[in-house]
Amino acid sequence: MENEETICRGSCSENLSAVEDAIYVIGGKWKLKIIIVLQEFGNVRFNELQRTISGISARVLSNELKDLELNGFVKRIVHSEQTPVLVEYISTDYSKTLKPVIMSLSEWGKNHKQNIKADAF
Template identity: 55%
Template sequence: MTSSKLEFSMQQCAQRLSATEDAIYVLGGRWTIRVMIATLGGHTRFNDIQRSIKGISAKVLSNELKKLEENLLVKRTVFAESIPVIIEYMPTDYSRSLRDIITALSDWGAKHKSHITNKE
């Protein structure tokens, strides 16, 4: 592949930077992707999510879930008729579009760790 095929025009670069900044705004927090992995992995109740993510506090998890709900990545459902009240956080169909991104990040992270630990 020639270097010209790898380069972006000024307009493409600006568009990619803007789109990447938007993605980082939504997903760039320390805990955000971890919370998405937990919900996409089937953890739907607050305590289950918190137990699945080592080190996250209840306050931080609550804020992350609110942010994800605002960005249409999880749907909060309250079952008020149950005692005690049950609240579930379900991944939306839209959030499933993150699976490939999360997989790519995970794969790259594993390769990077191997590259760093095996460097000469």
Template identity: 45%
Template sequence: CPVEITQEIIGGKWKGVILYKLLESGCLRFSELKRRMPRITQRMLTLQLRSLEEDGLVIRTIYPEVPPRVEYRLTVLGKTLQPVIDSLMKWGLLYEETKSAPVSKKAAVQHEAEVC
């Protein structure tokens, strides 16, 4: 199932956020990504970046400097996820709005869902 494949590749707690941060910034060093995602552990960030790299969505570039500089950016394939990530962001904002809305608005949203 294509949805299952997509969810397997970009699903989980952190991959979508990593993709969003890279779409937003273009290219980030590991420390910059970590700073923008304070709740992720260094080990988890490393594992998720490796996985995204193996799946062909992220490119890791190591510069021959002392200390070594490593940057991450999206591949052409990774950039095709822009509309997916944008849709997830918009839905998340809508969800937050609905959850914090007065009871009457929540009832209206639920009623719309029941009409279908």
């Protein structure tokens, strides 16, 4: 019995650590929104991203894109042969591994909203 409890505690600690790591990488107000937009629209220019995600400032968007690029979720494509230089952002194959997580979160969010509305009235 004691051995099973130790295993469960280790597993719980491992799961908590993994969730903490995931939230650190994709958490916050904007990162998942950026990933979703890039997955839905494909190649997107900076200003188009900013227009699509209402409320995000250029500075915050720039910082979030840098973080997402460092973590392998976004690729920055520079078309230097054009004048002015064209910069686009695209989601990577790695970011597409988040699709099931995003879909689950979306479904949970819809259900939660329904539950709150049902309880409120």
